[in-house]
Amino acid sequence: MVTKAPAKTEYEAVIGLETHCQLSTDTKIFCNCSTTFGADPNHQVCPICMGMPGVLPVLNETVLEYAVKAGRALNCEIAKYSKFDRKQYFYPDLPKNYQVSQYDLPIAEHGWLEIEIVDEQGEATCKKIGITRLHMEEDAGKLVHGGSDRLAGSTHSLVDFNRTGVPLIEIVSEPDMRTGLEAAEYAQEIRRIVRYLGVSDGNMQEGSLRCDVNISVRPRGQKEFGTKVEIKNMNSFSAIQRAIDYEIARQIEAIESGEPIIQETRLWEEGAQRTIGMRSKEGSSDYRYFPEPDLTPIEVAPSLLKQWQSELPELPAAKRHRYEEEIGLSPYDTRILTDDHAITQYFETTLAAGASAKQAANWLMGDITGYLNNENLSITDIALTPEALAELIQLIEANTISGKIAKELLPELLTKGGSPKALVEQKGLTQISDAATLESLIDEVLAAHPQELEQYRNGKTKLQGFFMGQVMKRTSGRADPKAANQMLAKKLKG
Numbered sequence: 323m324v325t326k327a328p329a330k331t332e333y334e335a336v337i338g339l340e341t342h343c344q345l346s347t348d349t350k351i352f353c354n355c356s357t358t359f360g361a362d363p364n365h366q367v368c369p370i371c372m373g374m375p376g377v378l379p380v381l382n383e384t385v386l387e388y389a390v391k392a393g394r395a396l397n398c399e400i401a402k403y404s405k406f407d408r409k410q411y412f413y414p415d416l417p418k419n420y421q422v423s424q425y426d427l428p429i430a431e432h433g434w435l436e437i438e439i440v441d442e443q444g445e446a447t448c449k450k451i452g453i454t455r456l457h458m459e460e461d462a463g464k465l466v467h468g469g470s471d472r473l474a475g476s477t478h479s480l481v482d483f484n485r486t487g488v489p490l491i492e493i494v495s496e497p498d499m500r501t502g503l504e505a506a507e508y509a510q511e512i513r514r515i516v517r518y519l520g521v522s523d524g525n526m527q528e529g530s531l532r533c534d535v536n537i538s539v540r541p542r543g544q545k546e547f548g549t550k551v552e553i554k555n556m557n558s559f560s561a562i563q564r565a566i567d568y569e570i571a572r573q574i575e576a577i578e579s580g581e582p583i584i585q586e587t588r589l590w591e592e593g594a595q596r597t598i599g600m601r602s603k604e605g606s607s608d609y610r611y612f613p614e615p616d617l618t619p620i621e622v623a624p625s626l627l628k629q630w631q632s633e634l635p636e637l638p639a640a641k642r643h644r645y646e647e648e649i650g651l652s653p654y655d656t657r658i659l660t661d662d663h664a665i666t667q668y669f670e671t672t673l674a675a676g677a678s679a680k681q682a683a684n685w686l687m688g689d690i691t692g693y694l695n696n697e698n699l700s701i702t703d704i705a706l707t708p709e710a711l712a713e714l715i716q717l718i719e720a721n722t723i724s725g726k727i728a729k730e731l732l733p734e735l736l737t738k739g740g741s742p743k744a745l746v747e748q749k750g751l752t753q754i755s756d757a758a759t760l761e762s763l764i765d766e767v768l769a770a771h772p773q774e775l776e777q778y779r780n781g782k783t784k785l786q787g788f789f790m791g792q793v794m795k796r797t798s799g800r801a802d803p804k805a806a807n808q809m810l811a812k813k814l815k816g
């Protein structure tokens with residue numbers, strides 16, 4: 323009889339994200355207070371956002387516009403009828419003891435977005451992630467913990483209400499992700515989309531984009547979900563990926579050793595690279611949602627919806643497909659050029675000014691990105707305009723200057739700007755491709771090195787490179803390399 327070792331159980335993770343994204347409106351969601359980041363504490367408040375009795379909130383129309391645009395960009399249906407609700411809980415940073423949010427009738431539902439994963443071989447795989455809903459809500463204030471006591475920790479806490487009433491959208495995904503990498507990609511795609519739309523700066527460090535992860539594991543093939551755990555407190559995309567990978571391993575280990583998974587909220591500890599239990603999760607009924615009586619329900623007029631729809635820019639996924647299929651760029655190059663919207667705009671303006679796509683991509687991703695990284699600058703800081711980059715590329719393509727000369731000119735163009743054409747003329751760097759001039763140059767070089775010429779003719783043909791070097795030296799790199807090489811080969815044979 324043959325005994326088989328029991329098969330090792332394979333697990334898969336089921337991951338969904340809740341993303342809060344701060345909208346970049348000038349004023350708050352229900353009052354005229356400024357939303358500018360970094361003001362003195364409690365200097366951007368009024369009776370409405372402080373929740374004083376008897377005040378009446380009014381919805382900022384730009385908030386609705388941004389929410390609808392984000393909803394459409396995520397392929398959601400926009401609700402014909404939507405409303406606000408009060409989500410009730412007590413916390414010191416919440417002066418009204420409730421948060422105005424949307425419960426059963428959110429502004430947008432049933433969408434999806436596409437993520438693209440580029441593997442180590444440079445191959446791209448696309449996957450659609452469902453979007454359950456997108457709703458509008460107000461942010462709470464901020465607690466600042468101060469003082470310190472050896473036993474009690476912080477001795478006091480201060481509250482800053484500047485952030486109270488700042489508009490947010492919350493985007494809830496379907497549990498369609500299976501790895502930390504997919505979740506990190508999803509969060510990055512959300513950031514790209516809101517940045518392309520111009521509805522949020524998507525800055526994770528300043529808290530404009532915050533992600534909570536829901537995660538459970540189950541044996542592969544099982545339909546039912548395992549017990550889910552929520553992870554909070556990740557402030558970078560790589561932290562999202564690492565927190566999820568840690569949590570997957572922790573949950574599998576617990577299941578294997580027979581420990582129960584507790585439904586709870588866990589915090590990601592960046593220093594220790596682990597998640598720790600924080601509190602058991604309250605159900606939605608705890609919040610006692612009820613319709614906000616001070617705000618009218620929302621019906622978006624079809625004409626307005628049409629107008630906002632028409633204002634949507636080309637979105638990141640569509641751009642990636644276009645760059646890969648029409649321009650023929652690799653998934654890796656495409657990713658770099660579409661990740662940062664400012665780079666994308668720079669690239670497209672360069673193309674519009676007449677540069678070839680491949681050349682523009684190479685310059686942007688090579689020398690220019692290298693310079694930006696070295697100097698810790700962003701593309702908007704450099705003096706070289708996209709039009710000037712296009713001019714530089716055209717000078718190379720017309721054989722007016724060599725690529726080598728162009729690289730030498732680049733530092734000055736990046737820092738001082740100006741026209742590459744004018745700079746080339748001013749410095750006398752025009753490429754020498756005239757046959758007669760090249761011929762006499764090469765004759766001079768050969769005449770100056772009779773020994774090497776002798777060796778060449780005796781079979782040491784790799785000396786052609788030496789002669790070419792001499793030609794370049796004499797012309798300070800201005801000789802057209804291709805034409806000069808051909809001429810040199812002819813002369814050496816002759």
Ligand SMILES: [Zn+2]
Nearest residue numbers: 353355368371
């Ligand atoms: Zn206010």
